[in-house]
Amino acid sequence: MKELEDRIRRDGVVKPGNVLKVDGFLNHQCDVALFDDMGAQWARIFAGKRVDKILTIEASGIGIACLAARHFGDVPVVFAKKTQSINLEGDQYVTTVYSFTKQREFPVIVAKKFLAAGEHVLLIDDFLANGKAMQGLIDICTKAGAIIEGIGIAVEKGFQPGGAMLRKAGYDVESLAIVTSMDSETGTIKFA
Ligand code: 5GP
Numbered sequence: 581m582k583e584l585e586d587r588i589r590r591d592g593v594v595k596p597g598n599v600l601k602v603d604g605f606l607n608h609q610c611d612v613a614l615f616d617d618m619g620a621q622w623a624r625i626f627a628g629k630r631v632d633k634i635l636t637i638e639a640s641g642i643g644i645a646c647l648a649a650r651h652f653g654d655v656p657v658v659f660a661k662k663t664q665s666i667n668l669e670g671d672q673y674v675t676t677v678y679s680f681t682k683q684r685e686f687p688v689i690v691a692k693k694f695l696a697a698g699e700h701v702l703l704i705d706d707f708l709a710n711g712k713a714m715q716g717l718i719d720i721c722t723k724a725g726a727i728i729e730g731i732g733i734a735v736e737k738g739f740q741p742g743g744a745m746l747r748k749a750g751y752d753v754e755s756l757a758i759v760t761s762m763d764s765e766t767g768t769i770k771f772a
Pocket of ligand 1: 598599600601602607640678679680681705706707708709710711712713714737742
């Protein structure tokens with residue numbers, strides 16, 4: 581998606597350790613018009629698929645998932661939480677994933693009442709790197725018996741293995757921008 585690539589080129593900052601900082605429009609300050617255009621693009625790409633619900637993960641997935649939902653008939657958006665609350669374990673689907681940016685494990689939690697067997701789900705997240713966050717959402721859907729219709733990613737870092745791993749597993753992964761290489765010294769970012 582050219583609009584997203586242009587924005588990454590303009591405002592993205594390449595940090596050492598293969599981290600792309602996009603807090604000016606995606607991860608801290610949010611460009612809602614851009615999010616809306618991204619949602620419209622996913623709706624075109626996934627047209628014809630049954631989407632009952634969008635599932636994402638806090639925090640940065642929430643904004644893009646909510647705007648996307650407007651283009652999928654205002655379906656509910658559920659976001660997985662990364663911290664436990666006082667709810668009983670039995671009321672929740674829980675799995676554990678490793679965070680690329682925080683370099684530690686964290687839980688992924690969804691209340692059972694918000695994800696039902698047989699529901700058709702679109703998974704959305706801001707970044708795809710090693711695929712751990714997405715694997716966590718897939719685990720949750722598997723536990724719930726929900727059907728994954730597709731995976732919408734804003735920025736895929738194509739030089740990390742998550743995208744290839746998920747496509748090999750048979751998932752329909754649609755990334756709006758795929759970074760093929762980036763250099764923290766020159767600031768250069770290349771797209772597929
Ligand atoms: P994965 O689990 O695929 O390794 O990483 C995806 C998650 O880590 C995303 O939810 C995102 O929050 C974070 N992430 C991974 N790489 C980057 C990056 O280069 N920049 C930013 N801002 N977040 C990233």
